[in-house]
Amino acid sequence: MKNYEVVVIGGGPGGYVAAEEAAKLCGSVALIENKYLGGTCLNSGCIPSKTLLRHSEVIELMEKAKNWGIEFGSVSISFEKMISRKTTVVENLRNGVASLLRNARVDVYNGTAIVESNHQINIELKYGSETITADKIIIATGSKPFVPSINGIENVGYHTSDSIFELASLPQSLVIVGGGIIGVEFACIFSALNVEVTIIEMADRLISAEDGEAADLISKKLAKDKVNILTSAKVQELSQNENGKMVRLETKNGEHISIQADELLLASGRTPNLSVISKLNLKKNGPFIAVNKQMETSIPHIYAVGDVIGGWQLAHVASAEGIVAAWNACNLFKEINYKVVPRCIYSSPEIASVGLTEKEAKEKGKSVRTEMFHFRASGKAMAMDESTGFIKLIADETYNEILGVTMVGPHVTEMISEASTLILLEGTVNELEAIIHPHPTLSEGIGEAARAWLHKKKVHAMS
């Protein structure tokens, strides 16, 4: 029976990063993956969705270019080619992860693991099975789309984010159940491809965890793109007929209506993959595995990272947790710090935020003041014809501490790291203002927001 110092179960961004780090820090490491390396992020999440979003972006841009005096002939879309490009991107990256693990001398097992006892793991391989032992185990099994128990769901073919990328052809109409990040991103992808999209959301607005003004802006943009948005709505029954799927729901006003669509996408959250640890008696935090700041579970030599422990459920957070778990598994102390976690939504326009939202900051009872910079005042944004959006700086009056930044607009997912840097290094609004931002750029708006924030503080102090 082979023994490893560290065995990582799950090859997603939490698992493979943990395995590589552990291999660097201590000795023998194995990684067990039951499907594809790269996990949800690479195979059915971030990467495929961003690849498809790129197509939507180009289509949108071409549409816009007509107003600039750039005319094309008729545009034809090959969904098949788009999907095949997505597959190429995914495969390339998957190979990248494989070679990264190979270089780090991590043994990769392709099979389904189950932790038999505290140190023993059984792997169900394609042919036969194998048992290995481990000093330390890192659980990074991730999550899968949550399928809500709606009446009639068993009789209806539906997609989740796992299967929607395998669509053979573009549907004419699509109903998305769930208006969170995943739902909104898919609405953007498909509406740009001229699919009639309906979003059904239970809460009173889309992407309810993020900034309200950001969500409003996205809702307006989607509505402009003819996406049908139903908030405060409850799906009651699903059925299949010769024309496709029928969704019966109760609207905000208590009316009962039915919507007919070719395809149905369920995007109502994710649920942890726990079969690997079914034989262990690990403490839970709701449906998720409970861990401490060192990523230790209730069994000290077993660690858990990523979606399986809940929290942010973001790839980059899983990786950060993976590093922390690897350090502790190799007997080096490290604690996770969630203070600076950027969140990106790849809608059109994009939303990016870091630190506290305005609502959270105010709930914490800090002396919070916000300042907005609107891209309609940005030369670069106007030149790009992308002047929808804003930068919101959320800072504490006491020490000018930057509590958070929320941005909506073009390329904001690339711009958020400036704010992250400042917050991590404990720069204040004064430092943010002192940075010379290049002109003309979108990012100079961050400096403008800081300057306006400070100016109002001074005006306040004088009056």
Next chain:
Amino acid sequence: MAEELLMPKLGATMEKGTIIGWLKNEGDQVETGEPILEIMTDKINMEVEATSSGILLKKLYDQEEEVPVLVPIAYIGHAGETYGSQPNKDIEKLLPETKNGQEQEASDEPKIPQTSLVHSKPRRTPAALRLANKHEVDLTMVKGSGPNNRIHLMDVEQFINQNAKKMTPLAKKIAEDNDVDTGNLQTASANAKIGKVDVLRELPTKRSRSVNYNGIRKVVGERMSKSASVAPHVTLHTEADMTKAIEVRNLLLEKIKSKTGLRLSFTEIIVKSTAYALKAHPMVNASLNGNQIDIHTDINIGLAVAVPNGLVVPVIRNADEKGLAALTEESKKLAKNARENKLNSDDMSGGTFTISNLGMYAVDSFTPIINQPESAILGVGRIKEQVVSNNGSIEVRPQMSLSLSFDHRVIDGAPAAHFLTDLKEILENPYELMV
């Protein structure tokens, strides 16, 4: 020939400086960088340092004299060395423009004099400056221990030792705002910067949250402090045996509930009893009004009710004329309205006596503050089983404390005691109410 010491040009607009005083005397040995004299411009005071080492041979100007910039003010050299002429008093000729040529030849780039330099030059010794420059210490951050807060070498050394660790901008700001001695700060890892948490740990008082002192909070606060300061308070304490009052309540509970839908509570029994006792003691049901004491014929009893962030006192009018069912209905309605912030000003005016009942809490007794302009208030504690002696035998009885605070300007001790004694007796024998 001896070196000239010039009146420095400290800013683009500086044309002359005034000598405040000399720090060295003629004949003193001076070192490069050592302060020689103090000058004053229209903006600041500062020290002028020796530009070379030697003997201060000659001071060209006295205290209070005004000298144009870049004009010699002293000579430094070897003993016996010759030096230039006496002060040139022809100020106009020597205005700064005439001296600029030399500077510009040195470099192609036009030199713009720094204007803000002066602010970052606190008094310091040359040695202190040398060390500070070597270690990139900002001297404005260093506290000087010398005369006029002059910074000595020792001060810089100490500063460097204490500030070996770097701080984040936020940590620095918090430390400055709170006067935290940064020298003692520790950070988790040996070579990491000192961050916000490291400074916050040092703050003397733990973090607190502020809320505004306004609205109802302020009204309550002001009325309380006024009453406490204007009325000489005396508080009498006694305990009532509630055995029979409990019997009465149990007896009437269902009857009143079927009639009103509400549960009779001890509050109503206490109100009824108090109203009854007040009838016999009108002086306790009185208000001091300027030069006269108003003795009220109506008995209007206020009930203190806690509301979010404050306290209100709705009033039950003519409490002596009402039965327990009516009192229950009224007091419950007033309390509900109070908590829902629906009381109108009529509901809260006209009170002649107040009851504050904390019996629902683990409070045995307390000293209430009188609700002005009334002259007495009754504080009621919880009913608690206590061992009491009764004619030589020991019994367990449900006892309730009664505390009467009265305004000694209006009521004296004996009549107040009389009232409280009567009230105790009524509560112990509630059937008397029917008499």
